[in-house]
Amino acid sequence: MASQTSQKLSLAALTAMVVGSMIGAGIFSLPRTFGNATGPVGAIIAWCIAGTGMYTLARVFQALAERKPELDAGIFTYAKAGFGDYAGFLSAFGYWLVACIADVSYWVLIKSTLGAFFPVFGNGDTVPAVVVSSIALWLFHFTILRGIKEAAVINTVVTVAKVIPILTFIFILAGTFKANIFVGNLWGGELASRSGLFEQIRATMLVTIFVFIGIEGASVYSRYAKERSDVGRATIVGFVAVLFLLVLVTLLPYAVLTQAEIAGMRQPSMASILEAVVGTWGAVFVSVGLIVSVLGAYLAWSLICVEVLFAAAKCGDMPRIFARENGNKVPAAALWLTNIVIQAFVISTLFSQDAFALMVKLSSAMVLIPYLLVAGYGFLLALRRETYGTQPAQRSRDLIVAGIATLYVAFMIYAGGLKFLLLSSILYAPGTLLYVQVRREQNKQVLVGAEWIALAAAAIGCLVGIYGIAGGDIVI
Template identity: 50%
Template sequence: MVTREAAPGLQKVSVLTLTGLVVGSMVGGGVFTLPQEFGTAAGVIAAVIAWTIAGTGMMMLAFVFQSLAVRRPDLDTGMYSYAEAGFGSYLGFNAAFGYWASNVAGNVFFMVLTMATLGEFFPSLGDGTTVLAVAVASVVVWVFHALIAQGVRQAAVINRVVTAAKLVPILTFVVVVALAFDPTVFADNLWGGRTHTAGAVFEQVKSTMLVTTFVFLGVEGASVYSRLARRRGDVGRATVTGLLSVLGIFVAVTMVSYGVLPRGELADARQPSMGAVLESVVGGWGTTFVSVGVVVSVQGAFLAWTLISAEILYTPARDQVMPRFLARTNEHATPILALLVTNLAVQALLLVSLVIENALSFMLKLDTALVLIPYLLAAAYALKLTVTRETYGAQDEPVRRRQQRIAVLAVLYALFLLYAAGVEYLLMACIVYAPGVVLYVVARREQHQRVFTRAEALCCAVLVAAAGVGVVLVATGELRL
C-alpha cells in the first residue's frame, strides 16, 4: 500500500489523478515476472479464467476497503484495526503481524529480483541467491535503512521517479511483442498441456492464484485516497478505473507472451522473464531495456514498502497492540526500532534465500500466503457489519444489501485463495505467524490485560501446532523450501 507519500495538506485531486495513484500502488516488480510464472503454471485458457477470477475478487476486496473507510472512518490505522474491531485483540494483532511479515517477504522478493536482473550482466550474481548476490543485497538494505533513518521525507522523494520507470518498459513491451504476435504459437499454448479437460484447466488456474494476487497487492490502498477526492463518488470511479487498467496491463503482458514463445520456453525463461520475451523479438537490447526499468522500479518499490513496513509496526505499537518499544522514534521522527526490526527480518530472510531452490517464486508465494489472513479478516468484518446492521440505518437498506453481496464474494475469494495456496504455503505461513505470539504476550502484559480469551487461546494453540508440524516437515525434507 504505497500511499504515505501524500502530504496531509495536499489539495483535492481529480478522478484522473486518483486513478493514477491507484495504478501506481499496484503495478510493481511482480509484473516483470509474469511470462515465466504463467508459462510454468498455465496455458492461455487457464490464464484467462485466472485473471477473470483475480480481477473480480480484487475488485470485491477494493470495494470492501472502500466501504469500511466510509462506514468506520474512526478505524484509520490499518487493516489490523478492522480485524481487532470485529474479532478481538489477538486476531487484530495477527492481522498487523501477518501484513508486516508479508511485506518483509515482498521486500526480499524485490532484492532477489534486482540481483537476478543484474545477474544478466554480472554472472557472479547468478539468479539472485548466490553468496555474492545476497551480500550485495544486504548492503543495499542497510544503505536504505540509513537513508530512511535520516528522515522519511528525504527518502520518499526518491520514490517519485518509480512510476515512469516501470510503466514505460511495460507498455513498450506490450506494443512491441504484440506486433510480433504469432497466432500459431498462441494456439499451441491454448491448453497448456496435453490433457484438454476441465480438471486440468482448474489445476492450472489454482496454480496461478498466488501469482495473480501478488501482483494486485496494494489494492487496499485505494480506500486511503478517499480523503484526497473532490467528491466521495470519485473514489469508487477511480478504484474501478484503476483496477481495470492494472488488470488490462497484467492480461496484456501475459497474453502477448503466449503469442511469441512456446509455453516450455516461457517456463524456462530467466527472470525477469519479460526481458527474455522481449529479447526473443528485438534482440539483446530488449533484456537491457527491461532490466533498467526493473532495477529502478523494484528499488523504488523496496524503499516505499520499507517505509510502510516500519509504519505497520509503529502504528499498532502506538495503539498498544504491539510492544511499546516499537513506537520509539529518533530525532528525525523516524520509527527507528520498527525500521530496525523490519530490516533485520529482511536480512534474515535474505540469508534463508541461500538454501531455497527457487527463492524468487518462493518469496512471491509466501508474501501472498501471509497477506491472505489480513484480507480475509477485513472482508469478514465488512460482512459482519452488514449482518449486525451496525453503522446502517433503516434508510441504508439497499446499500447494506449491496455491500453484503460484495462482502460475501470477497470472503469467498479470500477462502479460495487459502485453498489455492495449498498445504505447503499455509504451513510456511504458520511458521512465520507463530513467533508473533511472543510480541503479543509482551504487549498485553505491558497493558496489564488478560492475554487470551478461551477462543483466542485455542486459536493460538492451533497456530503453534501447525507451525510445529511445518517445522518438522521442513526438517525431515517432506516440505521443501
C-alpha cells in the first residue's frame, strides 16, 4: 500500500472507519437478542458495563496512539511491544480471523433478511444463500483489488447512508412510546421467573462485544492518518456516536411490545419490530437499510482484514508473501487468502444449527484476546512510567483507565463461557504454523521462555475443544 498524500485519510474518513466497522449486522439484531436475555433494567446495566468498559478501552487506544506513534501498523503491534513476538503474532492472527468471521456473519444476516421475502434463502444458511453470498464475496474481492483509497471513499459514503434507517427506527419508536408497556417489561417479563438479573446480564455480554468490534478501526489505519492525533479523536467520537444508537435501539422496543413478543421476532428483529408498529413498509425500509449497512461494514472489515495481514508481514510477524502488492498498491496475496478463508466459513454455515449466532459469539470471544493484550500493554506502559516523563497526573489517569479496561476484558472472557474459549483455541492453535514459517524466514528460534506456556495452553484448549465437538458436548 502506498503512503503518498493521496492515500492519507482525514478525521472524517477515520471516524467513518470506526462507525462503519461497528455499525453492521449487530445493531439490527439487538432487540430480539436482548429480548431473549433480559428486560430494560438488565439492558441498562449491561450497557453501563459495556459502555464503561469499552470507553476505557477506547481511551487506551487513544493514549497509545499519542504516546507510541511509531507503532502504527495496527493493534497487534501493541501486543508485540508489550508481550513479545509470539503474542504479537497471535494478536494479528486472531484479529484477522475475527474480521473474517465477522464478514461471514454479514453474509448470513443479509440472506436471512432476504429470506423474509424470498424463502429460498431461509435463515441465510441454505445452498442458494451460500451460492449468492459466494458470488458477492468475489465481486467485493475484485473491487478492492482496484485500490484501497477508492474502497475507503465508498465506505465513508455508505456509513452516512446506513445511519438513516436506524435513526428513522429510533424516531418512530420514540413517537409511539408507551410507558405502561415499558414498565411491564422492566425486570424481564416472563424471564424474571426463570433467571436472576446477573444471569440475564451475563447472557448479553458477548453480544455487546460484537457490536463494539471495530472500535479500533482508526488504529488499524493509523499510518494513513493525515494527523496522528486524529486517530484518537476518531476512536472516541465514533464510540460515543455508536453507543448512543445502540442503547436507543435496545431500549425503545420495550416500550412498544412485550418482552415475549420481542423475543419471538424473526431476525433482523429491528425490521420485524418496525413492521409491527407501522406495517409492511417498515420491514422493507429497515431491510434495505440493513443490506446497505452490512455491505458497508463488510467492505470496512475486508479492508481491515487485508491491512492486518499486510502490516503484520511488513513488520515481520506474518510470512513475507502477504506484504506483496499489485499495481494498485493493494496487498493481493493477503486479499486472496482472506477471501479464501471467508469462503470456507461461508460454506461451513450449511452445517451449523444457528450460523448467525455462532459467528457473532465466536468472533466476539476471539477478539477478546487481542483486546486483552492491548489493554495490558497500556497498563504496563503507565506502570513503567514509559513516555510519561514529567506528567505524573496523566500517568495516574492512564494507569487507572488501562487497569479498568484490562479487568473488563478479562471479565468478558469469563462471561463468554468455556465453550467459546475452547472454540477460539481450535482456531488459534493451528495458526502457530504460520508463526513457524515466519521464524524460519528470519532464521530465529521459534519460541522462547513463557511463549511455550502460551502455545501449550492454546494446544490443550484446541484438543479439548475438538474432543467436545466430536463427543457432542459442544454444539455448533
